[in-house]
Amino acid sequence: MARPDGKDRAARRPPGPSTRAVHGPEERTGGPMSTPIVHSATFRFPDLEAMNAAQAAGPAGAFYQRYGHPTLRACEERLAALEGAETALLFSSGMAAITAAFASHLKAGDHVLSLRQCYGGTTALLAYGAEHFGWAHDLVDAREPDGWERAFKPNTRILHVESPTNPTLTVVDLARAAALAHAHDALLTVDNTFASPVGQHPLALGADLVMHSATKSIGGHADLLAGVVLGARARLETVWKARKVLGPVPDPAVAWQIERSLKTLPLRVRAANASALALAQRLIGHPAIAAVYYPGLADHPGHIVARRQMPLGFGPVLAFEVRALGLEPGAAATEVVNRLELICHAPSLGGVESLASLPAHTSHVALGREGRAAAGISEDLVRVSVGIEDLDDLWADLEQALAPVAARAPAARG
Secondary structure (H helix, E strand, C coil), X not given: CECCCCCEHHXXXXXXXXXXXXXXXXXXXXXXXXXXXXXXXXXXXXXXXXXXXXHHCHHHCCCECCCCCHHHHHHHHHHHHHHCCCEXXXXXXXXXXXXXXXXXXXXXXXXXXXXXXXXXXXXXXXXXXXHHCCCEEEEECCCCXXXXXXXCCCCXXXXXXXXXXXXXXXXXXXXXXXXXXXXXXXXXXXXCCCCCCCCCCHHHHCCCEEEEECCCCCCCCCCXXXXXXXXXXXXXXXXXXXXXXXXXXXXXXXXXXXXXXXXCXXXXXXXXXXXXXXXXHHHXXXXXXXXXXXXXXXXXXXHHHHHHHCCCCCCXXXXXXXXXXXXXXXXXXXXXXXXXXXXXXXXXXXXXXXXXXXXXXXXXXXXXXXXXXXXXXXXXXXXXXXXXXCHHHHHXXXXXXXXXXXXXXXXXXX
């Protein structure tokens, strides 16, 4: 397309992720800097032909909010541009997004393979689907991909993964997972929440659908609840039909909040990733720590794959196992989290504030102690979502919280 100044837009190099985050998928020549919030759930038309055309446009139309909405669509287009997807659909929560993605591609009798280390809500969804919708499912270990193929069945329709996993940060080779799923005529769906749309691009590695909890890094400020599914237009058509039937559409004001937050997403991701790596490196060898989980560490089993898949760093989340030192399982980790002052004791992740949580009591409580042990999740595991505070302040808070455990460690080891 020729511009008034004679420059050919098509001849220019594609903009980078920070530029796309700020300006969106298309260059605008005029109008408001911020996408207007259209506070209307329904739209009127001059005649039947115009109404039918808007309805036929689906998520790109302005017919009725559950079908499609202009404020939602502007946000969806910006998200798709960042993820490298043809299109995207917004939902009222991350779980609504995953539910719609599954429901639109599964029927009674179909089988799903998912990681044992996946988010607890996803595992709960699969159990609910087995009870109410007739889905079958099996869990495979993210740490042992060589064994996944044996778990496929003739009726397997979806292989669902996260990378890095929640909360032990196991890295999945997404290209390998896609090849395996496709060899069995199944889809690869990827929960990309930990990495964010600018931190990892599963679609480019062969994934069929990508989901995010937009509540996390995308929103980034602990002030909204939303989800998104991204992929090819043909694949998203069935997801849109599920959204239209089930109805989990966010409010236009939430879509506006997400679009506003996307403008700073690359800056926030880079800052949080850098601090997470530095904290993980400082925690290694600390007398209160039994193990540190972070794919940015050179000795992490998935480090090489993560370097290939995550161009902006290794994510804002790290985890560490506190030395139990003869205490009841979970007691040492509880003591550490209760002593934190700057780092907030709270669920969720990906925000500007650093958060610490105990997966045994939050994201993976539903697994039970035996289920967590099978997934490699210790009762003394602490998950930290690193925000954008000053690194030295975060480290000082961790040091003082770990101090009592460290003081007991020499005597316990002697």
